[in-house]
Amino acid sequence: MNLSTRYMGIDLKNPVVASASSQTYTLEGVRRLSMGGVGAIVMHSLFEEELLADAEQRARLLEVGSESFPESLSYFPDPLPSKRAQQYLELLERAVATAEVPVIASLNGATPGGWTAHAREMEDAGAAAIELNIHMVPVGPGIDGRRVEELHVEILQQVKAAVHVPVAVKLSPFFSSVAQMASRLDAAGADAVVLFSRFPHPRIDPESLEVIPGVDLSSPVESRLPQTWVALLHGHLQAAIGASGGVEGVEDVVSYLLAGADVVMTTSALLRHGPEYAGSLAEGLALWMSRKGFDALDQVRGLLAVPQGNDAATWQRAQYVDTLRVANANWQGPW
Amino acid sequence: MRVTVDGNEAAASVAYRLNEVCCIYPITPASPMAELADQWSSRDGMNIWGSVPTVIEMQSEAGAAGAMHGALQGGALSTTFTASQGLLLMIPNMYKIAGELTSTVFHVAARSLAAQALSIFGDHSDVMAARQTGFAMLASASVQEAHDLAVIAQRATLEARVPFIHFFDGFRVSHELNTIETLSDDDLQALIPVELVQAHRSRSMSPENPFIRGTSQNPDVYFQAREAVNPYYAATPGIVSEAMDRFAERTGRRYRLVEYVGHPEAERVVVAMGSAAITLRETVANLSANGERVGVLIIRLYRPFPAEDVVEALPASVRSIAVLDRTKEPGSFGEPLFLDLLGAIAEAYQHGEVGVMPLMIGGRYGLSSKEFTPAMAAGIFAELARDQPRRRFTVGINDDVTGTSLPYDTSFDIEPADTVRAVFFGLGSDGTVGANKNTIKIIGAEADMFAQGYFVYDSKKSGSETVSHLRFGRHPIHAPYLITEASFVGCHRFEFLSRAEVLGTAGHGATLLLNAPYPADQVWQMLPRRVQGQLIDKQIQLFVIDAGAIATEVGLGGRVNTVLQTCFFMLSGLMDQERAIEQVKAFIRKSYARRGERVVTANLAAVERAQQELRSVQIPQEVTSTIEVPSLVPASAPEFVRKVVAKMMAGDGDELPVSAMPADGTWPVGTTAFEKRNVSDIVASWDPEACIQCGNCSFVCPHSVIRSKYYSTSRLGEAPVGFKSAPLRAKGLPGTSYTLQVYEEDCTGCALCVEACPITVPGGQGRRAINLAPKGEEMDAERSAVAFFESLPAMKRSRIDFATVRGTQFLEPLFEFSGACSGCGETPYLKLLSQLFGERAVIANATGCSSIYGGNLPTTPWTKDATGHGPAWSNSLFEDNAEFGLGFRLAADQHAKLARERVQRLRSELGPDLVDAILGAPQRTESELQDQRERLDELKRRLEKLDNPIAQDLSSVVDHLRRRSVWIVGGDGWAYDIGSGGVDHILASGRDVNILVLDTEVYSNTGGQMSKATPLGAVAKFAAAGKTAEKKDLALQAMAYGSVYVARVAIGADPQQTLQAFREAEAYEGPSLVIAYSHCIAHGIDMRKGLDQQYRAVASGYWPLVRYDPMMRAMGENPFLLDSPRPRLAFADYAQRELRYSMLASSDPAEAARLAGLAQEAVDQRWATYEEMATRPAHRFPTDGRRDRV
Structure with a gap:
């Protein structure tokens, strides 16, 4: 079965893509992913914010107690420049050389200059594409939603102007109009949109009275939201669509493809079952296709997307009402 | 090129580029030279011959000198940077190096020697103690000279083969920032002929051309051989002079071995070496402009003593000469420079080379960085004008005991009116000094401006206060003394006005910039009466700003430095205001870029806000305040505290006369x-x-x-x-x-x-x-x-x-309120020691942090209880502390023996019951010790009634009948490095002493240099790329003796185990070693998390808590106890929270990961060893031979 496909103009042997995770922290991890059967690898993100926080903390600790006592005007040797960004780039370069599949770099910038500079460096290091992880959580009540949207577009435009490789934008689901946001990014030149990034919600532990950082792996039910939006956006964008979230088994991969995704990304499943699981997913997909009589992905992709020209909102509302009715029928309390 | 640097950097930049090997050991104030060399080396900085010099930190200066000697014999151009006790430790090798006519230059930031007390500050005691070694000595008087004479010394030593000490005044020159012209690599190359370097190499030891050095000579030839060097010494002054000529040709800067400056027909001349010569030169210019026939003779080459040049340089008209020495030789006929001058001129007179024998007097000045000012210089000239000047004198102090001190007019001021003189009072933690250093660099970089900066720091490490003295002008600044008539005073903390004499340094019409947490219109009423009076009397212009509020507003926390720096630029009129602001901003962008955009933006915002918020305050005609400056000490304090200590606390210690000082260094x-x-x-x-x-x-x-x-x-x-x-x-x-x-x-x-x-x-x-x-x-x-x-x-x-x-x-703690860093990891252990054993403890304390917060004046923390008992504490040196403490034990044992013998002889007179009880008392538990104390009180009462010589003798040693607790305390720099041999010897001695190692794993007091306790993978000075050797397992070494009680403790991980170990160590009749994890500011941690880090160190297995008790072995039990549970954290989970480890992860992630892996391995291996030991049968541990005796 031919599972090959194109994503942002890049040829992939199959549509299962390893999304950004700790698996790419080491070259060995990258190698295993590559051997495990994925179609492409998205590296973990370079977090400029972290680099800056690291530099800031370093500077702060260096200053503690300095210039106070005549015998010890400092406590550390003059620090050598930080190589943390360089470390990422070196790993990326070696990953590109090692992996037999395309390697996409992921960038989470923090400053206007940082986005473009790091993107250029990633391109130079051989990244097949760059995924912008614009992870902006507008927690403050004073932050204007429109401004958040503009920032996404501005960052994309700057990076596009800076590099020649394709650029994807990973979106959060928290926009008033996800579709419009995707369209604006599309118009601004995005080569792909990835739906969606996960916001690690913290959890409250009532026993210890503590807030526990949310680092749980995703579960299949989480695929519903991205799947819905993939279905709605399919056919409306020039940009490719990457689907991300809640992939556990073959059926989840298939569902995303049916909804219209160009590629299906997974982290949790690979973390749970190991990198080789990507191969199983691809094989399962091939089996399903042959069972269902498809012989190319194009025949599958978007089969269950919202039909073009239809009133998508009506379609969705109808689905929603159905869903609610079913829920009310099935979930009754003990009273 | 023009740069603004300090004397250490000026000297080191030349020394580094002219050498191949630097063997060093940290010591204030020379450490920065070595640190810079290490920094350049770690960044592959090259010498002028295109190779990267090797910089190696040794275990002591004695070790550094030995390594130097070897490197020199091996043919490498080698140098060292040292001072004070460090130079003393090098003396044995210096004789050898000189005796073998070996070319080298030692760069020395000259410092006081420990006598009645240690002092880190500057004078010539150290170099004068090395003047007999056969080294030539070249004295630099300023930052520029420290740069220039460094190369002149190097050229001369290569040509003359006589080794050189190149020295300059510690702190005054080593730490003064000044604008200088630098020497390029081309300059250095032009001045150091490569043939001389090759000749040096050709004299090295080589199996291809074997010879023997270091022979043992006998009465037949030693003497003649010693005299064989004479021609070399005779030639040296000429060679130095020639080097100075070549230097002048190349750079236009002219130096002479001995330089006379002043009236061509001077009658009165003062002779000096070092920075005082600059002060004298400026004073002479001022006095001779007013018609006084005075001059100064500046000695640059001190050894070999250029007697002929001295005589030649003096004008024939001179009738009286004062020679100044920055050292003290008690009991001598005079200090060395004076004696040399006196001898040289007397001899010249005898031979008719001078017509008149001038009257000559010798004086001491400037010990321990005591100020030497133009006023004092003028006072010396005035003394020379008297009919009968004092033959020996001191200047700068009030010697009311032996009357040596000269009077002088303190208001005498020669500074040019167009020099901007600014004094800033700040906190160590508020960034004042850093901002001032930036200001100096900004102004010093202007084409037509010169800048000077000197910083006075605190004697305490927490809440320390700093005073910055900055001068700016259109001419080079020659003023190596503190500012007394400031045109600008910055007070960066409002509270200082009530504590320090902030306006004492303000000149008439000065500007005061006050950081006040009050609106401008309320500031006047918040000022103390004294300050209001000074503002009115001196017609000071007052400007205020709430810098704290602005700093908080823009997100800089308590860092008020940028706000106040901006205000200084606005008020000082030094530069066009717009340009100044632009420069400040440019500097912020440059120097804060590394810390990220947020910090840059916040500082830039601070510059803007400062410009908007600076306010002028109108000074009323009358003092209106009722706020009095509070007294520093309560009226109930002892007289000595009120009259002496309080003055030092107020910063007025300079005013204390000699009579106020204890003569033997004994303080309450x-x-x-x-x-x-x-x-x-x-x-x-x-x-x-x-x-x-x-x-x-x-x-x-x-x-x-x-x-x-x-x-x-x-x-x-x-x-x-x-x-x-x-x-x-x-x-x-x-x-x-x-x-x-x-x-x-x-x-x-x-x-x-x-x-x-x-x-x-x-x-x-x-x-x-x-x-x-x-x-x-x-x-x-x-x-x-x-x-x-x-x-x-x-x-x-x-x-x-x-x-x-x-x-x-x-x-009750008998160690309290020390000036250690806030949250210090060492002091809780000392406090515990004082609580448990303080009332009968004698403590030997190695030099280091604990000797500084333990003994740095004005106030000290070791104290006594209500009955007058408490620890007796002393610091001898850095290297000898274990031996010093052993001496306490030897004396105590000897006197205990004597007392037992005497009390036995007086048994019947004193009462057999009492005597038997005393002699038979077990003194292990606290109640037994208290009982003994009561018995001894009774014994003393009975002794008072006896009138016989044995009873009197017994009285002088009777206290030794109570078991004395001898503690030997110090840091890892001492125990692992410089004092390691002594520690080892004392551990092997079997004597009842307790060694407490406050292990911060780094030289904390001198600013974070690597020791052998520094762990694998940590970054420290001299281990900028991460230490690659594992920390020495001192505990395991000590256990090998079998007779040593050993414990490794961490108060933050298991306080109960710490307590137990202290008590067992003290009770053990033999040597005990307690190694205490001490978190430290030099670990790069949030000090609030110090205890948590201790917990993590233990939980990760990095710092296993252990006790080794030879008494258990004696009872047939396993003496080794592993007190901490199996590791339950990865080493990285402990280490990566500390900058000393995480720094490497930033700068070299791959190496950091490699070293972290090795460190984890080492942790695992040590744990396995310990676990095996904990389960070993007793007979597999060594037997304590002292107890095995039948």
Whole structure:
């Protein structure tokens, strides 16, 4: 079965893509992913914010107690420049050389200059594409939603102007109009949109009275939201669509493809079952296709997307009402 | 090229580029030279021959000198940077190096020697103690000279083959920033002929051309061989002179071996070496412009002494000469430079080379960086004009004991009016010094401007205050002394006005920039009377700004430096204002770029806000304030404290006369109790309801500001309002109350107590039973609470449970309120020592942090209890501390033996029962020791009544009948490195001493240099790329003897184990070694998390808690106890929270990962070894030979 496909103009042997995770922290991890059967690898993100926080903390600790006592005007040797960004780039370069599949770099910038500079460096290091992880959580009540949207577009435009490789934008689901946001990014030149990034919600532990950082792996039910939006956006964008979230088994991969995704990304499943699981997913997909009589992905992709020209909102509302009715029928309390 | 650098950098930049090997050991004030060399080397900086010099840190200066000697014999151009005791330790090798005619230059930041006390400051005691070694000596007087003479010395030594000491005044030159012209690599190459370098190499040891050096010579030839070097020494002055000529040709800067400056027909001449010569030269210019026939003779080459040049340089008209020495040789006929001059001129006179023998006098000045000012210089010329000048004199102090000191007119001022003189009072932590250094660099970089900066730091490490002295002008600045008539004063903290004499340095019409947390129109009424008076009298212009508020607003926290720096540029008129602001901003962008955009933006915002918020305050005609400057010490303080210590605390120690000083370095204990420093606005606050009275907080408090007592509840009737109390949580003591008293005025707000508190108040949002809270407004109420607490009776020691942390909180600390860093990891151990054993302890303290916060004047923390007993403490040196402490033991044992013999002889007179009880007393437990104390009190009463010589003799040693606790205390720099041989020897001696190693794993006091205790993978100075050798396992080494009690402890991980180890160590009759994990500012941690890091060090298995008790072995048990549980954290989970480890992860992630892997491996291996030891049968441990005797 031919599972090959194109994503942002890049040829992939199959549509299962390893999304950004700790698996790419080491070259060995990258190698295993590559051997495990994925179609492409998205590296973990370079977090400029972290680099800056690291530099800031370093500077702060260096200053503690300095210039106070005549015998010890400092406590550390003059620090050598930080190589943390360089470390990422070196790993990326070696990953590109090692992996037999395309390697996409992921960038989470923090400053206007940082986005473009790091993107250029990633391109130079051989990244097949760059995924912008614009992870902006507008927690403050004073932050204007429109401004958040503009920032996404501005960052994309700057990076596009800076590099020649394709650029994807990973979106959060928290926009008033996800579709419009995707369209604006599309118009601004995005080569792909990835739906969606996960916001690690913290959890409250009532026993210890503590807030526990949310680092749980995703579960299949989480695929519903991205799947819905993939279905709605399919056919409306020039940009490719990457689907991300809640992939556990073959059926989840298939569902995303049916909804219209160009590629299906997974982290949790690979973390749970190991990198080789990507191969199983691809094989399962091939089996399903042959069972269902498809012989190319194009025949599958978007089969269950919202039909073009239809009133998508009506379609969705109808689905929603159905869903609610079913829920009310099935979930009754003990009273 | 013009740069603004300090003397250390000026000298090191030349020395580094002209050498191949640097063997060093850290010592103030020379350390920065070595650190710079290491920094350049680690960044592959090259010498002028294109190779990267090797920089190696040794275990002591003696080691550095030995390695140097070897490197030189190996043919490498080698140097060292040192000072003071360090130079003394090099002396044996210096004789060898000189005796073998070996070319080298030692660069020395000249410093005082430890005599009646240690001093880190500058004078010539050290170099003068090396003048007989055969080294030539070249003295630089300024930052520029330190740069220039460094190369002149190098050229001369290569040509003459005589080794050189190139020295300059410690701190005054080594740490003064000044604008200089630098020497390029081309300049250096032009001045150092490569043939000389090759000739040096050709003399090296080589198996291809073998010869023997270091022979042993006998009466037949040693003498002649010693004389064989004479021609080399005779040629040296000429060679130096020639080098100076070549230098002048190349650079236009002209130096002479001996330089005369002044009136061509001078009658009075002063001779000096070092920075004082600059002051004299400027003073002479001023005096001779007014027609006085005076001059100064500047000595640059001191050895070989250029007698002919001296005689030639002096004008024939000279009738009287004063020779100044910056050293003291008690008992000598005169100090060395004076004697040399006197001899040279007398001899020349005898031979008719000078027509008239001038009157010659010799004086001392400037010991330990004592100021030497133009006023003092003028005073010396005035003395020379007298008919009968003093033959020997001192200047700069008031010697009211032997009358040596000269009077002088303190108002004499020669500084050019167009020099901007600015003095800034700041806190170490507020960035004032850093900002001033930036200001100097900004202004020094302007084409037509010159800048100078000198910084006076605190004697305390917490809440330290700094005073910056900055000069700016259109001409090079030659003023190596502090500013006395400032045109600008910056007071960066409002409270300073009540504590320090801020306006004492302000000149008439000066500008005062005051950081005030009040609106401009309210500032006047908040000023103390004294300050208002000074503002009016001196017609000072007052400008104010609330820098703290702006810094907070823009997100800089407490860093007020940028705000105030901007104000300085606006007010000083030094540069066009727009350009100045532009430059400040450019500097911010450059120097803060590394820290990220946020910090840059915040600082830029601070510049803007400062410009908007600076306000001028109109000074009224009359003083209106009723606020008096409070007295620094209470009226109830002892006379010595009021009259002497208080003056030093106020910064007026310079005014104290000689008669106020103890002649032998003996000072009273317990003086920190009188210095209420109020360094923190937030302090510990006790919650009596929540507290379970466990004592953990007081156990870990580094500053002894948390104390506990229990007492009859009836006493509370007398308690002042606000005195906190709770019912005692203990069975069997009804009607008893408990108080945990916080000494708020001494608290540094370090929060270790909060971290140590086991209680989390339910629903209290993280509140503990002790918390940090803003200091109360009512200091008087706080003081009465403390006074009442102190009036409550102390617990009887025999009734306290010494075995538990809970019990020890009731023991009075006899180590209190030290000036150690806030949250210090060492001091809790010392406090515990003082609580447990202080009333019968003698302590030998190695030089280092603990000797500084333990013994740095004006006030010291070791104290005594109400009965007058307490630790007797002394610091000898850095290298000899173990031996020093052993000496205490030897004396104590000897006198105990003597006392036992004497008391036995007086058995019948003194009462057989009492004598037998005394001689037979077991003295292990506290109650036994207390019983013995009571018996001895009775014995002393009986002795008083006896009138016989044996009784008198017994009285002089009777205290030794109570077991004395000898403690040998120091840091890892001492125990692992410089004092390692001594520690080892004392451990092997079998004597009853206790060694406490406060292990910070780095040289903390001198600023973070690597020691052999520095762990694998950590970054330190001299290990910038991460240390690649594993930390020495001192515990295991000591255990190998079998006769040493050994413990490794960490108070933050297991306080109970710490307590147990201290008690066992002390009770053990033999040598004990306690190695104590001491978190430190030099680890690069948030000091609040110090205890947590200790916990992690132990939980990761990096710092296994162990005890090794030879008594157990003697009883047939396994003596090795592994007290900490199996590792349950990865080493990285401990290490990566500290900058010393994480720094490498930033700069070289791959190497950091490699070293972290090795470190984890080492942890695992050590743990496996320990676990095996813990299960070994007793017979596989060594036997203690002292106990095995039948």
